[in-house]
Amino acid sequence: MAKVLVFTEITSDNVKSVTYEILGKLAGNDVDVAAVGQVPAGAVTELAKYGAANVHSLKGDNLDKYSPEGYANALKEFIGNGGYDYVFAGSTSLAKDLIPRLSGMFDAGMASEVTNFTMDGGTFAGTRPLFAGKCLAKVEIEGPKPHFITVRPNALGMPTSENAAAGNAADASVNAGEIRAAIKEIIKGASEKLDLTEANIIVSGGRAMKEAANFKILDELADAIGATVGASRAAVDSGYAPHSMQVGQTGKTVAPSLYIACGISGAIQHLAGMRTSKCIVAINTDPDAPIFTKADYGIVGDLFQIVPILTEEFKKIM
Amino acid sequence: MNIFVCIKQVPDTETKITPNGDGTYIETSSIKWIMNPYDEFAVEQALLTKQANSGSTVTVVRVGGVKDTEALRTALAMGADDAILVESDDNLDSFMTAKALKGAIEKSGKTADVIFTGKQAIDDDCLQVPQLLAGMLNIPSVSVVVGCEEAGGAFTLKREVEGGALEVYEVKSPALIACNKGLNTPRYASLPGIMKAKRKPLAQHSLADVGVSDADRRVKYSNFQLPPEKPAGKKFEAMDEGVQASVVAEVVGLLRNEAKVI
Numbered sequence A: 001m002a003k004v005l006v007f008t009e010i011t012s013d014n015v016k017s018v019t020y021e022i023l024g025k026l027a028g029n030d031v032d033v034a035a036v037g038q039v040p041a042g043a044v045t046e047l048a049k050y051g052a053a054n055v056h057s058l059k060g061d062n063l064d065k066y067s068p069e070g071y072a073n074a075l076k077e078f079i080g081n082g083g084y085d086y087v088f089a090g091s092t093s094l095a096k097d098l099i100p101r102l103s104g105m106f107d108a109g110m111a112s113e114v115t116n117f118t119m120d121g122g123t124f125a126g127t128r129p130l131f132a133g134k135c136l137a138k139v140e141i142e143g144p145k146p147h148f149i150t151v152r153p154n155a156l157g158m159p160t161s162e163n164a165a166a167g168n169a170a171d172a173s174v175n176a177g178e179i180r181a182a183i184k185e186i187i188k189g190a191s192e193k194l195d196l197t198e199a200n201i202i203v204s205g206g207r208a209m210k211e212a213a214n215f216k217i218l219d220e221l222a223d224a225i226g227a228t229v230g231a232s233r234a235a236v237d238s239g240y241a242p243h244s245m246q247v248g249q250t251g252k253t254v255a256p257s258l259y260i261a262c263g264i265s266g267a268i269q270h271l272a273g274m275r276t277s278k279c280i281v282a283i284n285t286d287p288d289a290p291i292f293t294k295a296d297y298g299i300v301g302d303l304f305q306i307v308p309i310l311t312e313e314f315k316k317i318m
Numbered sequence B: 001m002n003i004f005v006c007i008k009q010v011p012d013t014e015t016k017i018t019p020n021g022d023g024t025y026i027e028t029s030s031i032k033w034i035m036n037p038y039d040e041f042a043v044e045q046a047l048l049t050k051q052a053n054s055g056s057t058v059t060v061v062r063v064g065g066v067k068d069t070e071a072l073r074t075a076l077a078m079g080a081d082d083a084i085l086v087e088s089d090d091n092l093d094s095f096m097t098a099k100a101l102k103g104a105i106e107k108s109g110k111t112a113d114v115i116f117t118g119k120q121a122i123d124d125d126c127l128q129v130p131q132l133l134a135g136m137l138n139i140p141s142v143s144v145v146v147g148c149e150e151a152g153g154a155f156t157l158k159r160e161v162e163g164g165a166l167e168v169y170e171v172k173s174p175a176l177i178a179c180n181k182g183l184n185t186p187r188y189a190s191l192p193g194i195m196k197a198k199r200k201p202l203a204q205h206s207l208a209d210v211g212v213s214d215a216d217r218r219v220k221y222s223n224f225q226l227p228p229e230k231p232a233g234k235k236f237e238a239m240d241e242g243v244q245a246s247v248v249a250e251v252v253g254l255l256r257n258e259a260k261v262i
């Protein structure tokens, strides 16, 4: 049995769902959860249900806004005192930035964005995609502990069996130390929806969208099924959508349950970002478009005709 | 300013990847290598920073194979002043790479005022080296940077986070900046630039020279394999307006009852 810490983020009172995915896989180990700031009581109850023995709210000066140095210093001290063997986190923007720095402070190894893992006899072994998902490999960590692991959201799936633990809530005071790179301002994003990397359903548009205004039909479809809208690079480069919406090798890697590709040819660099989607629907006028070889359900048709019908059909059943 | 840029050579994005015989890495013999796409933005930002600060130098550093120094030459042709190659045939892990880069920068005799890197290498997709290197050098870092303004050694940086939001950081040099697509438009190497690049200094060190040994390995890879192929899907013809409603209804039914994703 290993002593494990799962680092989580709390956004608008909610724990990121990838945290529960990780907890589900860690059943049988001694697992604590920590977040910077106050973990709300409701979240503590929920985390306990999924196996958290102790839930730590880390508090200290200069931690109200994220900074790689401040968070890393604070966690360094907390993790060191706690004697953890492993530290897990969901592969969010924040964790991708923070966890490597933290692992280096312990002289320790880190496995990034695993899509599956085991903890046999308290030892971690993971699977992770490389070369934009064109290849998978087994990854193990050597050298000083704790070992650090980030997990891709939506990859493990939500736990199905109960694994309740005590869920004792505790406050810990931590020290952010000197912060040289500090956030001055946060500019809000275009979308209030779930980020592409966390979204469970994605509707993406390609070059065939023809202009930015036409993304409205994808927004309507997305609203009907609670999806986030993405785009191909051709759509982004043509100015139909911002880069933050790009899915693919030089965009975001996504792993939703359902990915609906509208007017996207299925170039290798686009597939790189979305091939691990559980179910892929493609709408394309070209019956030979490569995307159809990856699609579970392909519709050979004009997206401008199909998408509105699809939206109406979904509305009927949602 | 002493400006450093760290770059990597990676397989071209079109490359078909095949695991090698014993599954410890991929077959590399027939691969076309390119400069990691995100590193192009890093090189460009380094050159822009040099242009705005007279007397500055740009040094490119790479850890990798000796035979192929093309990415370094490309960066020199774009306008970097000198280059360092840390020779390594190995497929190093992020920790070893960061430690080798640190060693190479220190061996150059210059103290880095700013280090630019790509936000991620598109071969191992680890996103660790920039943060590790900054941590090892004990300098602040900002990653996934899409906006960079510099005045008097202070940087205002825009970092992209979830939902397209931007965090605006202020940091004084020394700092490490990991660049994302959208930051700038990388220049092409000019013909005179390419000719000049051949005569620019390129230092070569071994891993041992920069203080890295096998004891620094932290991550072990095995079982490289291709992802399982998906079984062929179902395809529906719906170019004809008459069938569209029934096709869409059928697909929605399958999404609910067969795929169970709605």
Ligand SMILES: Cc1cc2nc3c(=O)[nH]c(=O)nc-3n(C[C@H](O)[C@H](O)[C@H](O)COP(=O)(O)OP(=O)(O)OC[C@H]3O[C@@H](n4cnc5c(N)ncnc54)[C@H](O)[C@@H]3O)c2cc1C
Pocket (backbone or CB within 6 Å): A205, A206, A207, A208, A231, A232, A233, A234, A235, A246, A247, A248, A249, A250, A251, A252, A262, A263, A264, A265, A266, A267, A268, A269, A270, A273, A283, A284, A285, A286, A289, A301, A302, A303, A304, B013, B037
């Ligand atoms: C280094 C590098 C990195 C890259 N990174 C990315 C990346 O991150 N993401 C990415 O997406 N691409 C990336 N690309 C680009 C990629 O190679 C393709 O150019 C791009 O994905 C094509 O986008 P698209 O499918 O929207 O456009 P196109 O290839 O032009 O395809 C448009 C499709 O729409 C169909 N169509 C046209 N009209 C209609 C209609 N009315 N209804 C339905 N279908 C219609 C056409 O049949 C066609 O299949 C990268 C390329 C390189 C070299």
